[in-house]
Amino acid sequence: MAGKTLYDKIFDSHVVREADDGSVLLYIDRQLLHEVTSPQAFEGLRLSGRQPWRQVANLAVADHNVPTLNRAQGISDPVAKLQVETLTRNCAEFGITEFGMGDLRQGVVHVMGPEQGFTQPGMTIICGDSHTATHGAFGAIAFGVGTSEVEHALATQTLTQRKSKNMQIVIDGELGRGVTSKDIILAVIGQIGTAGGTGYAIEFAGSAIRGLSMEGRMTVCNMAIEAGARVGLVAVDEVTIDYLEGRPLSPSGEQWQQAVSHWRTLVSDPDAVFDEVITIAAADIEPQVTWGTSPEMVVSVNGRVPATADGDVVKTQSFQKALGYMGLEADTAITDISLDKVFIGSCTNGRIEDLRAAAEVAKGQKVSDRVKLALVVPGSGLVKEQAEQEGLDQIFIDAGFEWREPGCSMCLAMNADRLEPGERCASTSNRNFEGRQGQGGRTHLVSPAMAAGAAIAGHFVDVRNHQAGS
Amino acid sequence: MQAFVKHNGLVAPIDRANVDTDALIPKQFLKSIQRTGFGPNLFDEWRYLDQGQPGEDCSGRPLNKEFVLNQPRYQGTTILVARANFGCGSSREHAVWALEDFGIRAVIAPSFAEIFFNNCFKNGVLPIILSEDVVSQLIDDASNQEGYRLDVDLPEQCVITAQGERFAFEINGAHKHNMLNGLDDIDLTLQNKAAIHEYERAAAQRTPWLFSDIAG
Numbered sequence: 251m252a253g254k255t256l257y258d259k260i261f262d263s264h265v266v267r268e269a270d271d272g273s274v275l276l277y278i279d280r281q282l283l284h285e286v287t288s289p290q291a292f293e294g295l296r297l298s299g300r301q302p303w304r305q306v307a308n309l310a311v312a313d314h315n316v317p318t319l320n321r322a323q324g325i326s327d328p329v330a331k332l333q334v335e336t337l338t339r340n341c342a343e344f345g346i347t348e349f350g351m352g353d354l355r356q357g358v359v360h361v362m363g364p365e366q367g368f369t370q371p372g373m374t375i376i377c378g379d380s381h382t383a384t385h386g387a388f389g390a391i392a393f394g395v396g397t398s399e400v401e402h403a404l405a406t407q408t409l410t411q412r413k414s415k416n417m418q419i420v421i422d423g424e425l426g427r428g429v430t431s432k433d434i435i436l437a438v439i440g441q442i443g444t445a446g447g448t449g450y451a452i453e454f455a456g457s458a459i460r461g462l463s464m465e466g467r468m469t470v471c472n473m474a475i476e477a478g479a480r481v482g483l484v485a486v487d488e489v490t491i492d493y494l495e496g497r498p499l500s501p502s503g504e505q506w507q508q509a510v511s512h513w514r515t516l517v518s519d520p521d522a523v524f525d526e527v528i529t530i531a532a533a534d535i536e537p538q539v540t541w542g543t544s545p546e547m548v549v550s551v552n553g554r555v556p557a558t559a560d561g562d563v564v565k566t567q568s569f570q571k572a573l574g575y576m577g578l579e580a581d582t583a584i585t586d587i588s589l590d591k592v593f594i595g596s597c598t599n600g601r602i603e604d605l606r607a608a609a610e611v612a613k614g615q616k617v618s619d620r621v622k623l624a625l626v627v628p629g630s631g632l633v634k635e636q637a638e639q640e641g642l643d644q645i646f647i648d649a650g651f652e653w654r655e656p657g658c659s660m661c662l663a664m665n666a667d668r669l670e671p672g673e674r675c676a677s678t679s680n681r682n683f684e685g686r687q688g689q690g691g692r693t694h695l696v697s698p699a700m701a702a703g704a705a706i707a708g709h710f711v712d713v714r715n716h717q718a719g720s
Numbered sequence: 721m722q723a724f725v726k727h728n729g730l731v732a733p734i735d736r737a738n739v740d741t742d743a744l745i746p747k748q749f750l751k752s753i754q755r756t757g758f759g760p761n762l763f764d765e766w767r768y769l770d771q772g773q774p775g776e777d778c779s780g781r782p783l784n785k786e787f788v789l790n791q792p793r794y795q796g797t798t799i800l801v802a803r804a805n806f807g808c809g810s811s812r813e814h815a816v817w818a819l820e821d822f823g824i825r826a827v828i829a830p831s832f833a834e835i836f837f838n839n840c841f842k843n844g845v846l847p848i849i850l851s852e853d854v855v856s857q858l859i860d861d862a863s864n865q866e867g868y869r870l871d872v873d874l875p876e877q878c879v880i881t882a883q884g885e886r887f888a889f890e891i892n893g894a895h896k897h898n899m900l901n902g903l904d905d906i907d908l909t910l911q912n913k914a915a916i917h918e919y920e921r922a923a924a925q926r927t928p929w930l931f932s933d934i935a936g
Contacts, residue, residue, distance in 0.1 A: 263926075266919045267912055271893035275912055277919050279930055287812065289753035298906070303916075306933045315751065329751040329774050336753050373930070380811040380835055394835055396813035397755075398842035406909045408916060410894065444738060445805040445831060478805070480834050501929035509929045544738050564803060568737055662810075664747045683742045683809060685765045 253519025255416045256485050257451040260391045260516070264374050266408055276411045278403045279373040282359045283310035283346065285337040286664070287378025291401035292340035302344050303407040309368050310341050310348040313358045314664045318627050318654035321351060330665065344404075357630020357656040360384040360597035364468065365632055367497025371486045371513040376403055381597045381680065383474040386483035387467035388490055389516040391451070393480040414481060415449055418524040420456035423532035428714035430607065431466035432599060432678065432697035434458065434530075435473040436538035440548040442528065447479030450526065453518060454484050458532035464493040465603040472598045473680050476545040485517040539584050539710055540682045540695040542572035547682075551700065551712045555582045575684055576692050577672065585710050587694070590673040592617075592624040592705040593687070594651075594698050596661035599678035600629025602636050604698040608678075609642040611702035611716055617650035618708030624651045625667060627659040651705065663688045676704040722844035723902030727825050727872045729798030732788050733859040739802050740809035741836060745818040749774050758814055759821030763789065793866045801828040801858045806847075807836025816843045826872050828879065830855050841895045844902060846872065848879060848889045874900060 254262070266275040288310070295301070302308060315330040325331040334351070341348035349355045355362060360381055363369045371389040376382060378400040385392035399409055421434055439446075452474050459467065467484045474482025484490075491510055494500045501509040536550035547569070549556070555573070557580030559565035573580060578587070594600075594608050605628065617624045626646045628634035634656055637643055643653045660667040661679035669675055669691025678701050679686075682693040696704065703713040749761045751774050760778040765771075767790060769782040783790045789797060800819075806829040807815065816839045819827070826846040840847045850858070861881075862868045871880040874896065879887045891899075898905060924931035 263923075267915050269894065273892065273894050275909065275915070277916070277923065286750050290755040290813075293753070293755070300906070304933060327751075333751050333753055370930070372927070378811055378813075380809065382811075394811040396811055396816070396835060396839035396842065398813060398839065402906050402909065405906050406916065407920075408909060408912075410905065410909065412892070444808055445833075448805070448831065448834060475835075478808070478833065505929040509927070512927060544740075564737055571736070662742075662747050664750065681740075681742070681809060683740045685746055686742050689746070689765055689771045 252523045253521040255518045255522040255524060256389060256453055256483060256516060257391065257414070257416055257481065260372055260374065261413055273410050273412050275408045276374060277408055278376055279307065280368060280375045281308045281400070281403050282363050282368070282375070282377035282382070283308055283337070283400070284314060284359050284377070284379065285312040285333045286314045287397050288340065288400055289333065289336045290397045291378070291404060292344065294401040295344065295404060300405045302346065302404045305345040307407060308346045308404070309363065310337060310346055311356055311359055311362050312337050312351060314658045314662065316351055316655070316657040317665050318657050318659050318667055321655045354631040354635065357633065358597045358600055358658055360468070360472065361600055361629030361633060364388065364464070365497070365630060367494055367500035370494065370500070370509070371490060371516045376409065380475045381472050383480065383482040384468045384472040384597060386471040386474070386481055387464060389483060389486035389513065391481055391483065394475065414451040415525040417447060417450040417452045417479070417526040417528070419452055419454050420527065420529045421454065421458040421532050422456040422529065423458060424461070425458055425532045425535065426714065428699060429535055429537060430697040430699065431462050431469040433535050433538045435470045436540065436545065436548050436695065437530065437535045439473065439477045439545045440538070441530065442477055444476060444544055444546045445478040447474060447477040450479050451481035451483065452477065452479045454482060459484060460487065463603055464489060465601040468601065469598055473545070476680055486513045537697060537700050537713055539700065541576065541578060541584065542569065543575055543682055543684050544568070544572070545680070545682060545695060547572055548695070549584060551584050551710055553584055555580055555584070557581060585712065587674070588620055588709040589676050589704050590622050591669060591675040592621055592701050593627070593660040593675055593677040593679065594625065594701050595627030595629065595659055596679040597629065597658070598680045599698050600627060600633065600656070602633050604678065605633065605637045605642050606640070608698040608702035609645045611699050611713060612649040612651065612706065613645050615649050615706045617705045620708035621705055624705040625654060625660060626651050627654045628656045630656045649706070660687050662686060676701045676710065721842065721902045721904065724825065724844055724846050724874055724899045726874065727798065728869060729825060730794065730796050731799045731801055731858070731862040731868050731870050732794040732797040733862040734788065734800055734802035735859055735863070737803035738805045738808050741807060741812050741815040742809055744807070744815035745812065746772070748772070750812055750814055755817055756821060758818035759823070762818040762822040763787070798823055798825045799828065799870055799872070800824055801855060801862055803855065804830045804852070806832050808833035811835045813839045813842070816840050816845055820845050828855065828858060841898060844899065846874065846899060848872065850879065850887050850889060854887050
């Protein structure tokens with residue numbers, strides 16, 4: 251019998267019951283909650299007189315709506331304020347731990363969970379947020395769900411699921427200097443497309459993935475959903491175990507040893523069969539910049555905005571719509587695109603390593619006069635504290651960046667941080683959809699180093715040249 | 721949830737691939753703590769010329785007359801037909817709540833993003849997968865023929881044109897059962913209460929560090 255993939259191992263060990271039609275009742279170990287997708291789920295529990303199945307399996311934090319400025323004054327938008335207060339009220343009523351806005355541990359849900367050790371290998375983890383795949387970096391099955399499933403998991407600790415197919419994406423070799431985990435995942439999406447992973451769980455493997463830190467692996471898994479896959483995951487190794495040791499919610503004492511022995515088994519068997527395998531040479535990946543309104547519309551920084559999609563009529567139509575929305579001419583060199591705003595942060599790139607990479611580029615430089623606003627938004631209060639201990643905040647402030655409080659911020663612009671119509675932004679977030687960062691706003695997705703480089707030059711630059719010269 | 725058995729409705733073409741959930745319902749409307757009332761803001765940025773705010777009365781807002789759902793001939797649309805990867809992006813169920821509140825009962829496309837697809841079945845909106853060729857034909861027909869309607873027959877699993885042409889579609893048994901009966905699946909799951917407890921007892925033996933609240 252062929253071996254099992256990592257995904258199959260975790261999935262199979264969480265099956266409560268299998269139905270005749272092939273769907274299974276899957277046990278959910280942990281649920282993360284935030285203010286936007288949970289109020290209607292709690293309301294559902296209340297209306298049907300149900301209680302959470304396991305209170306300690308849940309952890310909540312407000313992130314999407316929180317202001318990144320003048321936090322002591324509270325939230326000025328009354329609708330957002332009510333939503334954040336509703337989360338606090340619901341957590342109190344149903345006995346669920348919440349990190350409030352004033353808590354140092356508050357942050358973007360997908361930064362906070364791993365940081366606390368709430369995320370552990372071998373778990374099934376859900377959240378009412380599509381970027382839940384982030385937690386797969388720990389060798390867990392983590393996926394985003396809608397509000398009905400948030401309620402379902404609260405009430406039953408299970409979800410009805412069907413097993414996905416297995417895809418392995420192998421990134422072998424060594425990444426070039428200045429090329430990061432963000433460039434890996436953008437290059438993958440560019441190759442397989444935004445629906446390329448639909449129906450699959452993607453395991454990222456290969457020496458370049460093994461060489462990434464946990465932060466880098468989280469960036470890669472985070473955007474599995476932008477390749478269409480609900481689940482992205484990376485096998486457990488020493489990097490995973492080292493990261494987890496001593497975290498507040500990690501197992502301790504005798505249980506730590508027991509957990510570690512179990513975690514070491516969380517790798518795909520050597521003879522496991524994947525339904526699809528894609529191999530990319532790390533050396534071929536260059537810094538990436540999206541030019542359009544879908545993450546698959548991406549080229550290398552030294553490339554040009556394309557005009558057509560190799561004779562594909564429907565795709566060429568979308569290219570043309572995208573160019574119109576983005577206010578770009580075909581054949582423009584990426585490095586000729588100038589920026590109005592820069593955003594560094596989000597669940598994709600708001601971790602300490604991301605801020606270090608951006609600060610390295612920003613150090614001793616000034617944000618271009620052309621750029622109206624360059625924001626740095628740490629992923630959590632703890633990331634912010636760490637960055638301040640390392641003096642990164644001062645590097646950013648000296649260079650003319652704004653240093654903000656943690657939250658989702660301009661990744662989706664639910665709070666006051668947003669683009670105005672027509673404004674163009676270099677952003678380390680995950681989606682460049684129309685209106686994502688504000689109605690009429692134009693988003694280019696890049697790595698933190700590339701975003702910092704763009705802020706300083708006022709247009710995109712190949713950050714490898716900067717690093718070679720510094 | 722509203723059951724779905726058979727439906728006859730007016731069809732509007734959304735001639736785009738990758739229609740994302742930010743387009744279906746922009747972020748500012750996600751601040752609501754209600755499950756209803758999203759219909760007037762469905763496709764808000766495509767539908768109106770100004771920027772909408774939550775709680776705003778939409779009846780006086782300037783309409784984008786070009787947008788398909790604003791055209792007089794598509795008033796009363798209950799079926800959308802669109803291109804591949806419909807519903808990609810965020811997990812927001814608000815996207816389906818907006819479709820449902822607007823009056824959409826079914827969406828036909830060559831493929832759907834998974835989270836959106838699952839969310840549809842929780843809200844009585846039927847996502848139907850048909851081939852690229854058939855979808856192209858339906859988009860053409862709904863664009864060229866005023867008052868173009870389709871029948872959707874869930875028990876028979878087919879979409880039927882006014883001329884009687886039939887396009888079969890696949891749907892898994894559990895989804896079909898829930899849609900036909902308008903079922904709340906939490907009740908169904910709770911019929912397995914004993915099995916869930918049994919799973920927890922066994923898992924607490926295997927991985928006790930995950931079950932500090934449950935004795936192994």
